[in-house]
Amino acid sequence: MGYTPITPKFIFKKSLLYIAFYFFPLAYCYGHIPIDRSNRAKAIESVNKAGDQIKKYNRSICISPEGTRSHGELLEFKKGPFHLALSAGITVVPVCIFNNYPLWPKGQLFPFTGEVRLRFLDPIHPKKGEDVDSLSQRVRQAMLKEFENRPRIPSRSEDITWAILFLAIVGAICFAIFV
Numbered sequence: 001m002g003y004t005p006i007t008p009k010f011i012f013k014k015s016l017l018y019i020a021f022y023f024f025p026l027a028y029c030y031g032h033i034p035i036d037r038s039n040r041a042k043a044i045e046s047v048n049k050a051g052d053q054i055k056k057y058n059r060s061i062c063i064s065p066e067g068t069r070s071h072g073e074l075l076e077f078k079k080g081p082f083h084l085a086l087s088a089g090i091t092v093v094p095v096c097i098f099n100n101y102p103l104w105p106k107g108q109l110f111p112f113t114g115e116v117r118l119r120f121l122d123p124i125h126p127k128k129g130e131d132v133d134s135l136s137q138r139v140r141q142a143m144l145k146e147f148e149n150r151p152r153i154p155s156r157s158e159d160i161t162w163a164i165l166f167l168a169i170v171g172a173i174c175f176a177i178f179v
Contacts, residue, residue, distance in 0.1 A: 008060040011035050011050060013068075026170070037067070047080050051088040062095075065139065071101050074147065077140055082132045094121040094139050096146045099153040117151050 012027065014034035028034060033050050036042040053059045061084070066075040085092050096119045104111035121142050126135055 006058065006060040008062045009033060009050070009053065010062045011046065011064075013037055033061075043080065047084050048087075051084050054084075054088045054090055065136070069101055069104075069106070072098075074140065074143060077136045079132050079136065082136045082139070085135060086126055086130065086132060089126070091123045091125050092135070092139055093123050094143050094146075095119065096121065096143055098151055102155075114155070115153050117153060119146055121146055 010027070010032045012032060012034055014036045017028065017034055031053075033046055033053075035046040050061045050063075054061055063081040063084070065077040065081050067078040067080075068075070081092075084090075098117045098119070099114065100116050102112070103114045103116060124135070124138055124142065
């Protein structure tokens with residue numbers, strides 16, 4: 001169990017708005033930020049919007065530095081999250097997520113049940129005059145070091161009944177609210 005005093009907002013790929021027809025539009029209504037990765041100008045605009053929210057509302061923004069889910073190994077980092085950190089003058093708190101991919105692999109409509117573990121690493125403060133590549137490399141090194149000490153996590157359950165039930169309840173609530 002965990003708690004954060006500042007409710008984070010997530011940046012997610014815009015195409016998800018069309019796949020999970022009521023889940024991601026609901027996330028958008030709650031202030032999470034879709035990013036159009038197929039249009040560089042719009043993607044930069046979304047990142048700038050996130051920076052504005054950080055400053056105006058003292059928000060915490062969660063971004064996958066890889067731009068996507070990986071199979072448990074770190075992929076190359078995108079530059080957007082680090083441009084955001086430097087332009088907004090904010091601290092980066094790396095988070096390592098373990099066992100998320102086996103529970104919801106690409107192409108799987110609903111997640112499997114199982115255990116996911118998060119590790120919040122020490123905050124990384126941008127140095128005066130630091131560039132995007134340097135900050136990105138410091139964050140990456142901290143995360144790679146943490147991945148060397150992966151937790152042992154039990155295997156997943158093949159039961160997805162709870163996920164279908166959850167999505168049906170969320171759908172009914174959305175229908176009641178918006179119709």
